[in-house]
Amino acid sequence: MDLRYPIGLYSPPSMIGRAERDAWIVELEALTGNLRNAVEGLSDDQLDQPYRPGGWTVRQVVHHIPDGHLSAYMFVRLALTEQAPMIKPIEEAAWAELPDARSGPIGPSLMLTDALHRRWVMLLRSLPDNDFNRSFRHPEGGELTLDWTLGYFAWHSRHHVAHILNLRQREGW
Numbered sequence: 001m002d003l004r005y006p007i008g009l010y011s012p013p014s015m016i017g018r019a020e021r022d023a024w025i026v027e028l029e030a031l032t033g034n035l036r037n038a039v040e041g042l043s044d045d046q047l048d049q050p051y052r053p054g055g056w057t058v059r060q061v062v063h064h065i066p067d068g069h070l071s072a073y074m075f076v077r078l079a080l081t082e083q084a085p086m087i088k089p090i091e092e093a094a095w096a097e098l099p100d101a102r103s104g105p106i107g108p109s110l111m112l113t114d115a116l117h118r119r120w121v122m123l124l125r126s127l128p129d130n131d132f133n134r135s136f137r138h139p140e141g142g143e144l145t146l147d148w149t150l151g152y153f154a155w156h157s158r159h160h161v162a163h164i165l166n167l168r169q170r171e172g173w
Helices: 018-039 056-082 092-096 099-103 109-124 130-135 148-169
Strands: 136-137 142-145
Touching: 018 056, 018 109, 018 130, 018 148, 056 092, 056 099, 056 109, 056 136, 056 148, 092 099, 130 148, 142 148
Parallel strands: none
Antiparallel strands: 136 142
């Protein structure tokens, strides 16, 4: 197994319809519970273990999730209110090295993820199908639709929870 990509790389389906969107929204909705279950009972020492050699610690992964998902939520809102806006992506590696991400308690990030996902899911469920064709422009990724973004962040949710669960399994936690 590739420890960096335990569920594989993101590969969107060639056709995206309501069934795929609904499944991805359910995955976003489930993230908070899945993440809380993945970190339940971990000590500070365990939270400070990298999920792979050279990788982020569990703590950094937990803090990274709301950082990335909050950005994505904003990108979605921008795409819904502007015509293909250019976005500014976060410098995730640099953000993961900030003091709060390296050593801060994970509780606030779990609460932020929960609140954010409740709001994001509420928005996504309210959208008509054609809104998922709206897009934003990423400086490196080009023009990305909301369909692509929804699928990616559903994958991203599973991807990081898998990092934590795989570490727990390997370490016998």
